[in-house]
Amino acid sequence: MAQDSEDLVSDYQFWLQKLSVWEQASSKETQQDTCLYLSRFQEFLRRMYEILKEMDSDAILERFPTVGQLLAKTCWNPLILAHDESQKILIWCLCCLMNKVPRTPGESELNSWIRGLLSYVLSAFRFDMKEVGLFTKSLGFEPIDYYPSLLKNMVLSLVSELRESHLNGLNTQSRMAPEHIMSLSQVCVPLVTLPDFEPLVEALLTYHGHEPQEVLSPEFFEAANEAFLSKKIILSTSSVVSLWFRHFPSLEKATLHLFEKLFSSKRNCLRGMECCIKESLLLKFALKTYFPYGAPSLTAALSQHPEAIPQGHRLQPLLHISQLLREAIEDSTHGSQRGPFESWFLFVHFGGWVDLAMEQLLRKEAEPPAGLLWLLVFYYSPQDGSQQRERSMVALKELLNRLLMLLGSGPLSAVDLQEAAESPSPPICAQLVRCLLLSLLLWTPEGHASAREAITRMVHTDAAAHEIVGFLDQTLFRSDHLCDEASRKLARELLQELQAQV
Template sequence: MAPDAADLAPDYQFWLQKLSVWEQASSKETQQDTCLHLSPFQEFLKQMYEILKEMDSRAILERFPQIGQLLAKACWNPLILAYDESQKFIIWCLCCLMNKEPRTPGESELNFWIRGLLSHVLSAFRFDVKEVALFTESLGYEPVDYCPSLLKNMVLSLVSELRESHLNGLDTQSRMAPERMMCLSQVCVPLVPLPDFEPLVEALLTYHGHEPQEVLSPEFFDAVNEAFLSRKIILPVSSVVSLWFRHLPSLEKAVLNLFEKLLSSKRNCLREMECCIKESLLPQAACHPAIFRIVDEMFRSVLLETDGAPEVLTALQVFMSCLAEALEKEHKQMKFSLKTYFPYGAPSLTAMLSQRPEAIPQRHRLQPLLHIAQLLREAVEDHTHGSQRDPFESWFLLTHFGGWVDLAMEQLLREEAEPPADLLWLLVFYYSPQDGSRQRAQTMVELKALLNRLLMLLRSGPLSAADLQKAAEIPSADPRPPVCRQLVRRLLLSLLLWTPEGHAVAWEAVTHMAHTDAITHEIVGFLDQILYRSDLLCAEASRKLAGELLQELSPGPARV
């Protein structure tokens, strides 16, 4: 628990006076007094930091108007800086004073001044005060210009040392000691958000020694991850991947941060969701199976906790689309086997699902779709009685590749002959995976009857919205769960979009269906999904209609 600022006020004034006395005198007695008080002064700095870190820079200056004077006096006292603990707490306190987004010239000037103090602390004992002044004058620098330049040069020097140490490999005499790496990473914790330190942060993240244990502190990883997620720093993909490889809590926090953005109450269209996912850099990092497996397990947990919420399914499928694009850009398709990404799925089924449906010519899509349905059916229904793991794993694998489900829906509406049983099974399983074989078979019979009624209406003459609604109507007393009603609505919407006859009555039929906010939200999600996967649509008219319906149903600008 952080100490109270009011309780620290007397100590604050005491140490400010002490530092002034020590600054004015350099006698042996003053030095002895300084050394005598170093331990309690360090404790004071620690307590001060605990208070400052909970406040923003403006609040700090209002509460402690002389804090800059106190820290500056400590910075220029060589006896205080002789101890690593003192240096560490002075650095941390100074970083609390930094204004991350200066609004006035005064705040920018304060940041510049603090950088100068940081530079001095980090270069302690290289020169004394007089030598610094002489040195800067001989180079033509003003001290105010020299200190920030020195800070940048020190960062570049450390970066070079880290890179040389990394290249030296097993040459232990040339490598940076693990203890120094740990210390360096700890000192950098409060400095992570500063632009001047970005090269050093990147060098630390990409440094890989040969020690069996991690050489960087967990606090450093936490600070870098927090700064990256809050967009205070920009890091290359390689550095971010290294961060998440080396520190699992950072990866988990990054995924949770993405979930929070994607599953917020304000609905985002799938294109916006795609941008958010790509900006997170998680798809690029997930090209490596080890990171993918962590992200995938977290998706699995959220699906279980939300009982397969459509928003989570959609987020997973958009993430997979981004991952496929990242793999294609990195040419990593063959670097790892599919088994390393999906260890629980049958290799043949995983290979079929991982194909992109839109990449297959339309006239050749039915055969792979039927094969996928058959493999899934075998995996789910031909296992030991009572096993619950395989059905869920098969369903979870299918959810990654939702394009095949949309294709199955479209294909059923295009079939003039008897609808293939395997396609009916695929849809029923996707929408209600918890059902047993008997219940699933009954739902298939009902779905087939509904499909036949809809197709008969298509063949019998001009469609009317009322006839379609009547043919697809489920009695209010029907005990079936809402997910079955969702499947019926999805089939009806698909008919409206993917058949020329359905276009004429689409708006009237959708108006009849969207009689509650929840159903409207569901329809908007489906239309958005269709536009996102527009490559699967065969006609431009279908895409145009989906965009018009979405514009009418959604508040704000059209999502086309």
């Protein structure tokens, strides 16, 4: 190592002088001289990198005080940059000079200056092609053909370097220093939206070293996340998921971005919402990621497909789910809101069970099971305590009995239905009442005749109209296991009529 360092020092002044000569003249003779010495200069850069990567930035500047000048002259020489291998080695040398955590204004200024050089190198396909044009034409290339290939080769070379470093693991002799990877990620911040750099962005996102701390800069994560969300770049699923796992602010922003899209235009269209959610890749996470405290037995029960259960065998699994939910909530820590709402969010995620519970309660031949009443009251009012929930269950049972009596006493009257729905005592959640009434109108043959008039009476505010539109859309979305063709036809007609009004 010491001998290599001494040899490098002896060559250092020679190459610094050479670069100064090449910088001052752009004649054909200078170009020929540059090409003649290019392979030797690349070897010098490679040796320099092997030495610099073992030193911190302070030691580098102490031993090689003019190293910044040498590397800057290299960056400004288009014939040297015209070779992707030279670009790659130059990038690593510049990364060695950066302070991972700058402590003084001088170090911050040095970092900024180096990032400027790195950005210039990485975007070298834009530089003035006058000098390089003469060289490439002599080789039979047109610049328009040459530069994209140069950039592609340079990016692929960096990607290969990252992958080799990733595979080398703890072999510190042949893997990149974490600060160099950090520096490269900072350089890529303004370049993430360029299509040619997508392989490098993906390689950085999927790179996992063995360091205890993150080796990529937060600014890089933020830039990559913003570019992906705005559809300015296309990234693989693995790289996007890796991005969100490694940088939680990006995951939060992606989630908020999804909510904004859903609330802005898709709130009354479940199929559109489903498509939007799938496009976001946020379903790609394991269910445990979203519900870390959910009881495994409850998650397993809810994970069944409700539509796969035969018509005559749906009550038992519903009662089992009700029992598991009740146990999860009543066994939660006193005063803690995590238990009830964690279970509620999990239950809402599998909302098809609520529709099945409503369907079972509207069966005229059976007494309303307490477990199903509890499910609906909990679904619509999860914030209630156990005593309030018990009172709501009593009121819901009375309301249900009144509606079923009307259903069995002849043609349904919209006025009678409205009066029955407005008189539960004690009062219960208005949304639950409306959904129960809408279910009766749509899912029973007797309710079809008065459905339009009854719904017209219910649509007295914009909020109520949007709620009913959402219910109708939900009915059509899950119609395969809930209702017959006549009910689906009526739901489609009512949905079209209401959507024209809101």
